[in-house]
Amino acid sequence: MQVMPTELLSKISRSPAPSPSRELVVHTLPAREKCAFSIVVPTFNESHNLAELIAQLKPAIASEVGDSYEIIVVDDNSPDGTWQVAAELAAEDSHIIAIRRTAERGLATAVVRGWQVASGDLLGVIDADLQHPPEIIANLISALKQQNADIAIASREAEGGGTSDWSLLRLMISRGSRALGKALLPGVLGSVSDPMTGFFVVRRAAIQDVVLAPCGYKILVELLVRTRLKNIVEVGYVFRSRQRGESKASPKIFLDYIQHLFRLRATVRALRAEQAAPAD
Numbered sequence: 001m002q003v004m005p006t007e008l009l010s011k012i013s014r015s016p017a018p019s020p021s022r023e024l025v026v027h028t029l030p031a032r033e034k035c036a037f038s039i040v041v042p043t044f045n046e047s048h049n050l051a052e053l054i055a056q057l058k059p060a061i062a063s064e065v066g067d068s069y070e071i072i073v074v075d076d077n078s079p080d081g082t083w084q085v086a087a088e089l090a091a092e093d094s095h096i097i098a099i100r101r102t103a104e105r106g107l108a109t110a111v112v113r114g115w116q117v118a119s120g121d122l123l124g125v126i127d128a129d130l131q132h133p134p135e136i137i138a139n140l141i142s143a144l145k146q147q148n149a150d151i152a153i154a155s156r157e158a159e160g161g162g163t164s165d166w167s168l169l170r171l172m173i174s175r176g177s178r179a180l181g182k183a184l185l186p187g188v189l190g191s192v193s194d195p196m197t198g199f200f201v202v203r204r205a206a207i208q209d210v211v212l213a214p215c216g217y218k219i220l221v222e223l224l225v226r227t228r229l230k231n232i233v234e235v236g237y238v239f240r241s242r243q244r245g246e247s248k249a250s251p252k253i254f255l256d257y258i259q260h261l262f263r264l265r266a267t268v269r270a271l272r273a274e275q276a277a278p279a280d
Ligand SMILES: Nc1nc2c(ncn2[C@@H]2O[C@H](COP(=O)(O)OP(=O)(O)OP(=O)(O)O)[C@@H](O)[C@H]2O)c(=O)[nH]1
Pocket: 041, 042, 043, 044, 045, 046, 074, 075, 076, 105, 106, 107, 110, 126, 127, 128, 129, 131, 242, 246, 247, 248, 249
Protein backbone atom coordinates (compact mmCIF):
# COMPACT_ATOMS: atom_id res chain seq x y z
CA MET A 1 0.00 0.00 0.00
CA GLN A 2 1.14 3.53 -0.72
CA VAL A 3 1.27 4.87 2.83
CA MET A 4 3.56 7.85 3.31
CA PRO A 5 5.71 7.87 6.44
CA THR A 6 4.07 11.10 7.57
CA GLU A 7 0.71 9.35 7.59
CA LEU A 8 2.07 6.49 9.61
CA LEU A 9 3.47 9.06 11.96
CA SER A 10 0.11 10.78 12.22
CA LYS A 11 -1.51 7.53 13.29
CA ILE A 12 1.04 7.06 16.02
CA SER A 13 1.41 10.63 17.20
CA ARG A 14 -2.23 11.74 16.88
CA SER A 15 -1.25 14.66 14.69
CA PRO A 16 -2.70 14.74 11.18
CA ALA A 17 -0.51 14.41 8.08
CA PRO A 18 0.10 17.38 5.77
CA SER A 19 -1.56 17.44 2.38
CA PRO A 20 0.29 16.58 -0.85
CA SER A 21 1.15 19.64 -2.89
CA ARG A 22 2.04 20.23 -6.54
CA GLU A 23 -0.17 19.16 -9.45
CA LEU A 24 -3.67 17.77 -8.85
CA VAL A 25 -3.09 14.36 -10.42
CA VAL A 26 -4.21 10.96 -9.13
CA HIS A 27 -1.39 8.63 -10.06
CA THR A 28 -1.32 5.04 -11.28
CA LEU A 29 -0.43 2.54 -8.54
CA PRO A 30 1.10 -0.92 -8.90
CA ALA A 31 -1.51 -3.61 -8.15
CA ARG A 32 0.43 -4.91 -5.15
CA GLU A 33 0.18 -1.52 -3.43
CA LYS A 34 -3.57 -1.20 -3.80
CA CYS A 35 -6.48 -1.77 -1.44
CA ALA A 36 -10.01 -2.29 -2.76
CA PHE A 37 -11.56 1.04 -1.80
CA SER A 38 -10.60 4.48 -0.48
CA ILE A 39 -13.14 7.13 0.39
CA VAL A 40 -12.38 10.80 1.00
CA VAL A 41 -14.39 12.82 3.51
CA PRO A 42 -13.74 16.55 2.90
CA THR A 43 -14.35 18.52 6.08
CA PHE A 44 -14.60 22.06 7.29
CA ASN A 45 -16.02 22.58 10.78
CA GLU A 46 -17.57 19.12 11.02
CA SER A 47 -16.23 18.11 14.45
CA HIS A 48 -19.72 17.12 15.66
CA ASN A 49 -20.46 14.93 12.64
CA LEU A 50 -17.26 13.07 11.90
CA ALA A 51 -17.30 10.22 14.44
CA GLU A 52 -20.93 9.39 13.68
CA LEU A 53 -20.30 9.46 9.93
CA ILE A 54 -17.36 7.09 10.22
CA ALA A 55 -19.27 4.75 12.55
CA GLN A 56 -22.04 4.45 9.93
CA LEU A 57 -19.68 4.32 6.97
CA LYS A 58 -17.49 1.45 8.13
CA PRO A 59 -20.08 -1.38 8.11
CA ALA A 60 -21.48 -0.16 4.76
CA ILE A 61 -18.03 -0.28 3.16
CA ALA A 62 -17.04 -3.56 4.83
CA SER A 63 -20.20 -5.24 3.51
CA GLU A 64 -18.75 -4.82 0.00
CA VAL A 65 -14.96 -4.95 0.35
CA GLY A 66 -14.30 -6.58 3.74
CA ASP A 67 -11.25 -5.16 5.43
CA SER A 68 -9.61 -3.75 2.31
CA TYR A 69 -10.47 -0.07 2.61
CA GLU A 70 -9.38 3.29 3.97
CA ILE A 71 -11.26 6.41 5.00
CA ILE A 72 -9.31 9.61 4.34
CA VAL A 73 -10.44 12.77 6.11
CA VAL A 74 -9.11 15.93 4.46
CA ASP A 75 -9.69 18.90 6.72
CA ASP A 76 -8.83 22.50 5.87
CA ASN A 77 -7.51 23.47 9.28
CA SER A 78 -11.02 23.93 10.68
CA PRO A 79 -11.27 26.41 13.55
CA ASP A 80 -13.51 23.93 15.40
CA GLY A 81 -10.64 21.39 15.46
CA THR A 82 -12.14 18.80 13.09
CA TRP A 83 -8.54 17.91 12.07
CA GLN A 84 -7.84 16.98 15.69
CA VAL A 85 -10.94 14.78 15.90
CA ALA A 86 -9.84 13.11 12.66
CA ALA A 87 -6.31 12.52 13.98
CA GLU A 88 -7.69 10.95 17.15
CA LEU A 89 -9.95 8.63 15.17
CA ALA A 90 -6.96 7.74 12.95
CA ALA A 91 -4.83 6.92 15.98
CA GLU A 92 -7.43 4.37 17.09
CA ASP A 93 -8.27 2.83 13.73
CA SER A 94 -5.78 1.87 11.03
CA HIS A 95 -8.47 2.27 8.33
CA ILE A 96 -8.53 6.02 8.90
CA ILE A 97 -6.06 8.58 7.57
CA ALA A 98 -6.24 12.20 8.72
CA ILE A 99 -4.92 15.05 6.59
CA ARG A 100 -4.75 18.68 7.69
CA ARG A 101 -4.39 21.21 4.88
CA THR A 102 -3.07 24.63 5.73
CA ALA A 103 -1.88 26.02 2.39
CA GLU A 104 -4.90 25.27 0.22
CA ARG A 105 -8.69 25.47 0.63
CA GLY A 106 -11.83 24.26 -1.08
CA LEU A 107 -13.94 21.15 -1.30
CA ALA A 108 -13.02 19.90 -4.78
CA THR A 109 -9.25 20.20 -4.35
CA ALA A 110 -9.54 18.55 -0.90
CA VAL A 111 -11.09 15.51 -2.60
CA VAL A 112 -8.27 15.23 -5.13
CA ARG A 113 -5.61 15.69 -2.42
CA GLY A 114 -7.21 12.84 -0.51
CA TRP A 115 -7.24 10.58 -3.56
CA GLN A 116 -3.57 11.40 -4.10
CA VAL A 117 -2.65 9.64 -0.86
CA ALA A 118 -5.25 6.90 -1.39
CA SER A 119 -4.30 3.36 -2.34
CA GLY A 120 -7.78 2.26 -3.45
CA ASP A 121 -8.55 0.68 -6.78
CA LEU A 122 -11.97 2.31 -6.35
CA LEU A 123 -12.09 5.89 -5.06
CA GLY A 124 -15.09 7.52 -3.40
CA VAL A 125 -16.24 10.77 -1.86
CA ILE A 126 -18.94 11.56 0.69
CA ASP A 127 -19.91 14.69 2.68
CA ALA A 128 -19.19 14.61 6.40
CA ASP A 129 -22.52 16.03 7.55
CA LEU A 130 -24.60 12.84 7.04
CA GLN A 131 -26.65 14.43 4.27
CA HIS A 132 -25.32 11.65 2.05
CA PRO A 133 -26.66 8.46 3.68
CA PRO A 134 -23.54 6.35 4.39
CA GLU A 135 -25.34 3.05 3.67
CA ILE A 136 -25.71 4.10 0.01
CA ILE A 137 -21.96 3.55 -0.39
CA ALA A 138 -22.61 -0.21 -0.47
CA ASN A 139 -25.10 0.26 -3.34
CA LEU A 140 -22.62 2.43 -5.24
CA ILE A 141 -19.77 -0.07 -4.95
CA SER A 142 -21.98 -3.00 -5.89
CA ALA A 143 -23.63 -1.19 -8.85
CA LEU A 144 -20.21 -0.19 -10.19
CA LYS A 145 -18.88 -3.74 -9.93
CA GLN A 146 -21.99 -5.47 -11.29
CA GLN A 147 -22.23 -3.21 -14.32
CA ASN A 148 -18.49 -2.97 -14.78
CA ALA A 149 -18.91 0.81 -14.77
CA ASP A 150 -16.23 3.51 -14.60
CA ILE A 151 -18.26 5.51 -12.08
CA ALA A 152 -21.33 5.02 -9.88
CA ILE A 153 -23.05 8.31 -9.10
CA ALA A 154 -25.47 8.83 -6.21
CA SER A 155 -28.27 10.86 -7.79
CA ARG A 156 -31.11 12.85 -6.29
CA GLU A 157 -32.82 12.69 -9.68
CA ALA A 158 -32.65 8.95 -10.38
CA GLU A 159 -35.37 6.50 -9.34
CA GLY A 160 -35.71 6.48 -5.54
CA GLY A 161 -33.88 9.80 -5.23
CA GLY A 162 -34.93 13.16 -3.84
CA THR A 163 -34.28 15.99 -1.41
CA SER A 164 -35.83 15.85 2.03
CA ASP A 165 -36.89 19.33 3.08
CA TRP A 166 -35.36 21.86 0.76
CA SER A 167 -36.90 25.33 0.60
CA LEU A 168 -38.29 26.49 -2.72
CA LEU A 169 -35.31 28.87 -3.03
CA ARG A 170 -32.74 26.10 -2.58
CA LEU A 171 -34.60 23.87 -5.02
CA MET A 172 -34.62 26.66 -7.60
CA ILE A 173 -30.90 27.42 -7.13
CA SER A 174 -30.06 23.72 -7.45
CA ARG A 175 -32.21 23.18 -10.55
CA GLY A 176 -31.00 26.44 -12.11
CA SER A 177 -27.36 25.45 -11.53
CA ARG A 178 -27.93 22.07 -13.08
CA ALA A 179 -29.70 23.56 -16.10
CA LEU A 180 -26.86 26.05 -16.55
CA GLY A 181 -24.28 23.25 -16.45
CA LYS A 182 -26.19 21.22 -19.01
CA ALA A 183 -26.62 24.27 -21.26
CA LEU A 184 -22.91 25.19 -21.16
CA LEU A 185 -21.57 21.63 -21.39
CA PRO A 186 -24.38 19.74 -23.14
CA GLY A 187 -22.27 16.93 -24.57
CA VAL A 188 -20.72 16.08 -21.23
CA LEU A 189 -23.36 16.79 -18.57
CA GLY A 190 -26.44 16.11 -20.69
CA SER A 191 -26.53 12.38 -20.00
CA VAL A 192 -26.05 12.56 -16.20
CA SER A 193 -29.19 13.20 -14.14
CA ASP A 194 -27.40 14.85 -11.17
CA PRO A 195 -23.98 16.18 -12.25
CA MET A 196 -23.86 18.45 -9.19
CA THR A 197 -23.72 15.60 -6.69
CA GLY A 198 -20.65 15.19 -4.51
CA PHE A 199 -21.37 11.54 -3.68
CA PHE A 200 -19.92 8.87 -5.97
CA VAL A 201 -17.43 6.03 -6.47
CA VAL A 202 -15.04 6.03 -9.43
CA ARG A 203 -12.44 3.63 -10.76
CA ARG A 204 -8.90 4.91 -10.30
CA ALA A 205 -8.06 3.63 -13.80
CA ALA A 206 -10.64 5.97 -15.35
CA ILE A 207 -9.19 9.16 -13.83
CA GLN A 208 -5.53 8.42 -13.19
CA ASP A 209 -2.69 10.52 -14.63
CA VAL A 210 -4.99 13.33 -15.78
CA VAL A 211 -4.14 16.83 -14.51
CA LEU A 212 -7.22 18.22 -12.76
CA ALA A 213 -7.98 21.88 -12.05
CA PRO A 214 -11.27 22.13 -10.17
CA CYS A 215 -12.43 25.23 -8.36
CA GLY A 216 -15.18 25.39 -5.75
CA TYR A 217 -17.43 22.44 -4.96
CA LYS A 218 -18.12 20.47 -8.11
CA ILE A 219 -15.57 17.73 -8.45
CA LEU A 220 -17.86 15.46 -10.49
CA VAL A 221 -18.29 18.07 -13.24
CA GLU A 222 -14.50 18.33 -13.42
CA LEU A 223 -14.08 14.56 -13.79
CA LEU A 224 -16.85 14.25 -16.39
CA VAL A 225 -15.11 16.81 -18.60
CA ARG A 226 -11.44 16.03 -18.16
CA THR A 227 -11.21 12.27 -17.63
CA ARG A 228 -12.14 9.06 -19.39
CA LEU A 229 -15.51 8.23 -17.81
CA LYS A 230 -17.60 6.31 -20.31
CA ASN A 231 -19.70 3.71 -18.58
CA ILE A 232 -21.75 5.61 -15.99
CA VAL A 233 -24.25 4.08 -13.57
CA GLU A 234 -26.61 6.02 -11.28
CA VAL A 235 -28.06 5.06 -7.90
CA GLY A 236 -30.98 7.04 -6.43
CA TYR A 237 -30.65 8.51 -2.93
CA VAL A 238 -32.46 11.02 -0.76
CA PHE A 239 -30.35 14.01 0.32
CA ARG A 240 -31.02 14.36 4.05
CA SER A 241 -31.22 17.56 6.04
CA ARG A 242 -28.22 18.64 8.09
CA GLN A 243 -28.64 17.90 11.82
CA ARG A 244 -25.39 19.37 13.22
CA GLY A 245 -22.93 22.04 12.14
CA GLU A 246 -23.39 24.74 9.57
CA SER A 247 -23.58 24.77 5.79
CA LYS A 248 -20.62 26.26 3.93
CA ALA A 249 -22.66 26.89 0.79
CA SER A 250 -22.52 30.62 -0.11
CA PRO A 251 -22.84 33.00 -3.06
CA LYS A 252 -19.04 32.65 -3.51
CA ILE A 253 -19.49 28.90 -4.09
CA PHE A 254 -22.06 29.68 -6.80
CA LEU A 255 -19.68 32.15 -8.48
CA ASP A 256 -16.89 29.56 -8.33
CA TYR A 257 -19.23 27.12 -10.07
CA ILE A 258 -19.97 29.53 -12.91
CA GLN A 259 -16.25 30.23 -13.32
CA HIS A 260 -15.55 26.49 -13.31
CA LEU A 261 -18.20 25.83 -15.99
CA PHE A 262 -16.78 28.51 -18.31
CA ARG A 263 -13.25 27.23 -17.79
CA LEU A 264 -14.35 23.68 -18.67
CA ARG A 265 -16.30 24.91 -21.68
CA ALA A 266 -13.14 26.60 -22.98
CA THR A 267 -11.22 23.34 -22.43
CA VAL A 268 -13.82 21.31 -24.35
CA ARG A 269 -13.77 23.79 -27.24
CA ALA A 270 -9.98 23.82 -27.40
CA LEU A 271 -9.91 20.02 -27.49
CA ARG A 272 -12.51 19.90 -30.25
CA ALA A 273 -10.60 22.47 -32.31
CA GLU A 274 -7.42 20.44 -31.85
CA GLN A 275 -9.16 17.26 -32.99
CA ALA A 276 -10.72 19.01 -36.01
CA ALA A 277 -7.43 20.57 -37.17
CA PRO A 278 -5.81 18.73 -40.11
CA ALA A 279 -2.70 16.77 -39.13
CA ASP A 280 0.62 18.17 -40.49
N1 LIG B 1 -11.81 20.28 3.11
C1 LIG B 1 -12.87 21.08 2.87
N2 LIG B 1 -14.12 20.60 3.01
C2 LIG B 1 -15.15 21.44 2.78
C3 LIG B 1 -14.99 22.79 2.37
N3 LIG B 1 -16.21 23.35 2.22
C4 LIG B 1 -17.09 22.41 2.53
N4 LIG B 1 -16.47 21.25 2.88
C5 LIG B 1 -17.08 19.97 3.24
O1 LIG B 1 -17.77 19.50 2.10
C6 LIG B 1 -18.98 18.88 2.48
C7 LIG B 1 -20.17 19.63 1.82
O2 LIG B 1 -20.25 20.94 2.33
P1 LIG B 1 -21.65 21.54 2.87
O3 LIG B 1 -21.40 22.84 3.54
O4 LIG B 1 -22.33 20.51 3.68
O5 LIG B 1 -22.41 21.82 1.54
P2 LIG B 1 -23.86 21.38 1.10
O6 LIG B 1 -24.13 19.98 1.56
O7 LIG B 1 -23.97 21.67 -0.34
O8 LIG B 1 -24.77 22.40 1.90
P3 LIG B 1 -25.84 22.12 3.09
O9 LIG B 1 -26.93 21.24 2.53
O10 LIG B 1 -26.34 23.45 3.41
O11 LIG B 1 -25.08 21.44 4.19
C8 LIG B 1 -19.01 18.88 3.99
O12 LIG B 1 -18.43 17.68 4.46
C9 LIG B 1 -18.14 20.08 4.33
O13 LIG B 1 -17.55 20.00 5.62
C10 LIG B 1 -13.62 23.26 2.23
O14 LIG B 1 -13.38 24.41 1.89
N5 LIG B 1 -12.63 22.37 2.48
